[in-house]
Amino acid sequence: MPNPYDAILLLSFGGPEKPEDVVPFLENVTRGRGIPRERLEVVGEHYFLFGGKSPINDQNRALLAALEADLADAGIDLPVYWGNRNWAPYLTDVVRQMAEDGVRRAAVVATSAYSSWSSCRQYLDNLEAAVAEVPGAPVLEKVRPYFDHPGFVDSVVDSTLRALDQLAEEQRAAARLVFVTHSIPDAMNEESGPVEGGGGAYLAQHRAIADVVTDLVEARTGVAHEHDLVFCSRSGSPRTPWLEPDVNDHLEAVHGEGVEAVVLVPVGFVSDHMEVVYDLDTEALATAERLGLRAVRAGTPGTAPGFVAALRELALRRAEPGALRGYCSTQCCLPRTAAAR
Ligand SMILES: CC1=C(CCC(=O)O)c2cc3nc(cc4[nH]c(cc5[nH]c(cc1n2)c(C)c5CCC(=O)O)c(CCC(=O)O)c4C)C(CCC(=O)O)=C3C
Numbered sequence: 001m002p003n004p005y006d007a008i009l010l011l012s013f014g015g016p017e018k019p020e021d022v023v024p025f026l027e028n029v030t031r032g033r034g035i036p037r038e039r040l041e042v043v044g045e046h047y048f049l050f051g052g053k054s055p056i057n058d059q060n061r062a063l064l065a066a067l068e069a070d071l072a073d074a075g076i077d078l079p080v081y082w083g084n085r086n087w088a089p090y091l092t093d094v095v096r097q098m099a100e101d102g103v104r105r106a107a108v109v110a111t112s113a114y115s116s117w118s119s120c121r122q123y124l125d126n127l128e129a130a131v132a133e134v135p136g137a138p139v140l141e142k143v144r145p146y147f148d149h150p151g152f153v154d155s156v157v158d159s160t161l162r163a164l165d166q167l168a169e170e171q172r173a174a175a176r177l178v179f180v181t182h183s184i185p186d187a188m189n190e191e192s193g194p195v196e197g198g199g200g201a202y203l204a205q206h207r208a209i210a211d212v213v214t215d216l217v218e219a220r221t222g223v224a225h226e227h228d229l230v231f232c233s234r235s236g237s238p239r240t241p242w243l244e245p246d247v248n249d250h251l252e253a254v255h256g257e258g259v260e261a262v263v264l265v266p267v268g269f270v271s272d273h274m275e276v277v278y279d280l281d282t283e284a285l286a287t288a289e290r291l292g293l294r295a296v297r298a299g300t301p302g303t304a305p306g307f308v309a310a311l312r313e314l315a316l317r318r319a320e321p322g323a324l325r326g327y328c329s330t331q332c333c334l335p336r337t338a339a340a341r
């Protein structure tokens, strides 16, 4: 099948580059969301702790370069653009540039692997709004949530194995695998897509991947690790239920059960976002240290060659009918209702 695209667009969240960016960035993210002021101050402090610079933009620059190199190696001559929802380079500006460059149709790869309003549908809404704003905008087709693509799964397995290797041999076999993802409101999970037996796709997809990664680790090491799925970065009003348990509470709980070592696997993040470097590396690892629990954080996919190749495949095959196109049915990642706020 001939490639119908004349560009690939990498679509991400965006983050501040310097201290003066932090407050306007947080305003962009939370406009109309009813996030309490105290929470914003706390999150602002996380960014200031890192000099007011989020790691996410440099990681996207690296991913863009890796995708360009991967395409060149495969002999595919396609430009790659990059735009964000919440910070420069803003999506609308990039779509305008694409139109000026004569791009007619592009596949869109978001830096988020799962279904839900925050992790998928909001990006689709952003694309629709940008296309509506830019005269002569290209057709933009987002690839499906790719949590189950072998290139993504294998990179999580590899990083989990590498993290297990960092543990002392006598602690390794009994180590608990603690899969971590971004918490979302319970109602947003419910609306993230249908799964058999009820519940939401966001949670079901994470559970499935945690199980598969644990099985693939066993296939490589012969050890069936116990594993859990837990959450970080809860926000919103304390009265709104969000997915639990929180990673810190969970570390307390497993320590209470007598677990001596854990591997934190940040399966919800494709690179070392602020949630990873602050909520896990700074906060959760400090909790573990206070408890005397040995904890190692597994790497994120980042620019792992298998992951980058998976993104290329997802983009180039987006136009084909069938499984690789899949997922984005009318039931998936529904628009947000008042209940999910
Ligand atoms: C599911 C999910 C992902 C994963 C999917 C994906 O990657 O898209 C994600 C990613 C990210 N979230 C990020 C940052 C923030 N998220 C916030 C707020 C929120 N996130 C939510 C969910 C998610 N967020 C939700 C339901 C809210 C409440 C507000 C609302 O209902 O929209 C806030 C406001 C402060 C606060 O409330 O914590 C900030 C600053 C960054 C950048 C990090 C960096 O700088 O490296 C990234 C990659």
Ligand SMILES: [Fe+2]
Residues within 6 Å of the ligand: 182
């Ligand atoms: Fe977020």
